Amino acid sequence: MSYRKTFFIHRILLSILSLVFILGSVEPTLAERIDSGVPGMIFEQDVPITMTDGVALRVNIYRPEKPGHYPVLMSMGPYGKDSRMDSVPAYSASWARLIAKYPDLCKKSSCRYLRFEEADPERWVPQGYVVIDADSRGAGSSPGMLDPFSPREIDDYATLITWAAHQTWSSGKVGLIGTSYQAINQWMAAARQPEGLAAILPWDGAFDYYREIAFYGGILNPAWKFWWDHQVVPDQNGNGESPLKDMVNGQRTTGEALSAELLKQNRAAPLDAWISHPYDGTFYHERTPDGSRITVPLLCVANWEDWSTAGYMAASSKSKWLRIETGDHLTPFYSEESFDLQKRFFDHFLKDAKNGWDKEPPVSVQVRSPDGTFWKTDATWPLRETQWTRYYLDADNSEMGPDKDGLAATEKSYAAMGDGLTFKTKRFNEDVEFTGPVALKLWVRSSTSDMDIFAALHLIDPEGLEITFTGNTDPHVPADQGFLRVSRRAIDPVKSTNYYSYHPQLATKPMVPGQIYEVDVNFAWPTSVVVPKGYQLALSIQGKDWQYPPSASIVPSKDYVLPFSTNPGLFYAAHPNRDPALYGGTSTVATGVGQASYLLLPLSPSRH
Structure with a gap:
């Protein structure tokens, strides 16, 4: 089936699903409401949300206790919505670098709800936002086939966005936030144009699935096997040997244990798929967004040594900004400067704040030299005076x-x-x-x-x-x-x-x-x-x-x-x-x- 036909079928299903949400039960049946331990923040864990094919994915919702209609910030990924970053073995080095760089990080927040590559709800909820973290299909407490960046996974993301826009505590505006995996799937979801999506902030996320992820210059990149084996498979739904522990009850985050054979049947290893698809074609086109369909306001944050400007260049958004920085994989995303940047962007587009964001230069780059770095701005990329x-x-x-x-x-x-x-x-x-x-x-x-x-x-x-x-x-x-x-x-x-x-x-x-x-x-x-x-x-x-x-x-x-x-x-x-x-x-x-x-x-x- 062509991408265009798939898209329109998906839009029809989403419209039907949205009507169900509006006319039926708007508030879901909550699996459990947990004492967040944070004054003014409600924490709802493992909320089931039904997808267009009937499978219920699980999300965590963090929202202000004070009644109102709030914009939503959402992330969806395979790394475990219930596991603290500082408790996951695969992220120990990232966590050590983060705390070494920002030793006061967990003084501004308990870090209890800090997830790998995702926003910290303790910092956003007091600012008047609802934060939703979702276990992608087949990961954590969400059942199904674990197939990263697949069309089915992005269908799910679009469904979650529309669902969030219709909740009684929602203002109807949803923004996507996150780095790396949680940035890559932002590009994909935005191209689906789901109802309610109002802005995206992809931080260090690839765009072209073939050229930026699977093959560099036509050469296979098997480094992703390490990622798959050490970061994704441990969080597979049904993995009875997962080291990931729930932040609340200390139990495994991956649900009821499944047999090794069934676990294998329920996951699609990306590297195996790439080897069987050595050339660019339908498989990769389904996982590479159509930039002409990305029209929401966006702030693309790139890195000089990794995924960079392709999404910004491809997107058709009239309101778009590019920021290229230096630094490691994780720490820049959590800095005070970055939080202020993210907040100004979302306040402008999700809260209609007149904060001058629309006057920001379209392009900002952090220039590297042996003596340090400095920033400069421009109207275009590549820089107009190149x-x-x-x-x-x-x-x-x-x-x-x-x-x-x-x-x-x-x-x-x-x-x-x-x-x-x-x-x-x-x-x-x-x-x-x-x-x-x-x-x-x-x-x-x-x-x-x-x-x-x-x-x-x-x-x-x-x-x-x-x-x-x-x-x-x-x-x-x-x-x-x-x-x-x-x-x-x-x-x-x-x-x-x-x-x-x-x-x-x-x-x-x-x-x-x-x-x-x-x-x-x-x-x-x-x-x-x-x-x-x-x-x-x-x-x-x-x-x-x-x-x-x-x-x-x-x-x-x-x-x-x-x-x-x-x-x-x-x-x-x-x-x-x-x-x-x-x-x-x-x-x-x-x-x-x-x-x-x-x-x-x-x-x-x-x-x-």
Whole structure:
């Protein structure tokens, strides 16, 4: 069934369901009302809400005790609506970083109701909001098939939004809030245009399911298996061995125990699905929103090292803002500055507050430099004053620079699974800022019929040491990273720009060993970096995951990186689909006249 037909059927079902809510029992039968321990806050736990197919999902509702009509903030995810973040083993490192960064966090709140990647109701309810946390289908106390980001899951989210808009304590306006998973599904739900949805605030959430989650540059990302095994499956409904404990009664949060066989039947492992769907198509289209249907006001908060601007660029909302920051996966979301930002946004769109939010610059970016960070604003993304600058590679002397004159045709080879090649600029004679998307044009050949390209951009200080940055999932990341499987090199020029090449990912076209090919490599995220006077930029190119060499002064933190990988970030390519006979050959980069390879950088005039 096509997406359009599915959408209209879903809208009809939602309309019928909404009518039932309006004419029938508006208030649900509550499973249990718990003493919240917070003055002025009512806590209703495990409230059953019936979905369009008759399955009842469970939600927790936190609302002001004083009667009234309040806007709703909602999150839905698979991590456990009943488990405190500080009690879940998988989140111990995240919790430790959060408390180290904000030691007074649990003085402003008991943190009893703080959930991984979700808003703290103790902070929002006193501000006049209802907060709803939902266990997604198949997770926690919600029964059914556990199938992350599936059309069924997003149908459920849209149903919950409309249900919340019709409750007697609701103002009729619903906003979505949350980071990562709880940001990704915001984009999806918004595209359904459910009744009652008034604003979304996706914080660090991917948009394109194929290109930003499953495959980077056509290369499978099996790092998600760790996420699935350690964060999602433990909270599966019916998991009798779950370590997650209810914050109220200390019991398991996953309901009545099911057999191992039934548990397996009730879940769909994403990595298995990706392996069986190697090309972009219906499976991914159902999980990637139609940006033209996202029309609600939105504030997209992105990170320089992880999911970033795709949703903001795709959305058709007339009222939309983009904020790109640096920092780890979790702590920025819970800062005082971030809470104030979130509150101003929602107060404006859910409470009609005249607080000046509509005068906020559309784009705010946190620029990184060796001396710290600073913010600057703009009206557009990429920044309107961006000067796209090519740094041409020279294989003869392993340098790169803005001048291509006099570069003779030459090439250099490397073992694909070895250390690869590194190209360096000369030392900069003044401070220069680069902020925006990064791209790489290469002319390459391989001794085999395929080739993987892993590119990394580095900032090098006058002593030759690399300056790293705090990444979403690692404390030491390079300035940017790019990926491409050369057999997936095809480009759709209509969907491409001068700084981004859209790879349709519809088929594999093997290389002819020894033949040269022109390819375009997208960097996974935009970058922002000030290169001070006396510093250099370096570009590394190799055929395996980028890792800091043993001789580097940088020691990856066990608290951040995946336990089976020493490369920075939440991507690694070590997987059986990487046949050494195919991806372990000899690779060659060609440069110079007739085969100009270059790094495209976003030169940005500094305005701080």
